[in-house]
Amino acid sequence: MKLVRFSTSDSLGALFTKLDDLLDALKIPYAHNGTIRLILEEVIMNIYSYAYPQDESGHFTLQCAVKKDRFIAIFRDWGIEFNLLHNPVRHKPADLDSTPYGGLGIEMIRTLADDLLYERDSDTNILRIEKHFN
Numbered sequence: 101m102k103l104v105r106f107s108t109s110d111s112l113g114a115l116f117t118k119l120d121d122l123l124d125a126l127k128i129p130y131a132h133n134g135t136i137r138l139i140l141e142e143v144i145m146n147i148y149s150y151a152y153p154q155d156e157s158g159h160f161t162l163q164c165a166v167k168k169d170r171f172i173a174i175f176r177d178w179g180i181e182f183n184l185l186h187n188p189v190r191h192k193p194a195d196l197d198s199t200p201y202g203g204l205g206i207e208m209i210r211t212l213a214d215d216l217l218y219e220r221d222s223d224t225n226i227l228r229i230e231k232h233f234n
Contacts, residue, residue: 101165102126108148109157115144126166129233136171136231139212142205143175143227151179151225169234170214175227182225183218184209
């Protein structure tokens with residue numbers, strides 16, 4: 101598994117450059133690269149925006165591996181406890197302009213990922229994501 105450390109004090113551009121480098125190194129099948137990147141970007145945006153109080157920076161890690169038939173990612177952060185699997189399910193809005201802000205990224209992660217597992221271990225949020233290649 102490849103491990104990358106991130107800091108919420110980094111710019112989003114720097115975070116996404118690290119993500120690009122990681123995904124390039126893993127040689128993810130082309131047909132799945134865009135979907136996997138979108139899932140990971142959404143998780144990164146949630147951690148970056150909400151895991152730590154606004155006046156504090158924090159850290160998080162991302163471990164990734166490609167097995168023969170799947171991609172596996174494990175995020176760890178030490179921020180506010182948040183289990184995205186317990187977030188209420190939101191149905192696809194009829195009109196984005198009248199939709200309340202927030203929550204659609206979580207719904208996108210749930211829809212695009214094949215398996216999600218959340219665990220809180222002491223002061224650590226751990227989110228495991230799998231995307232199958234078949």
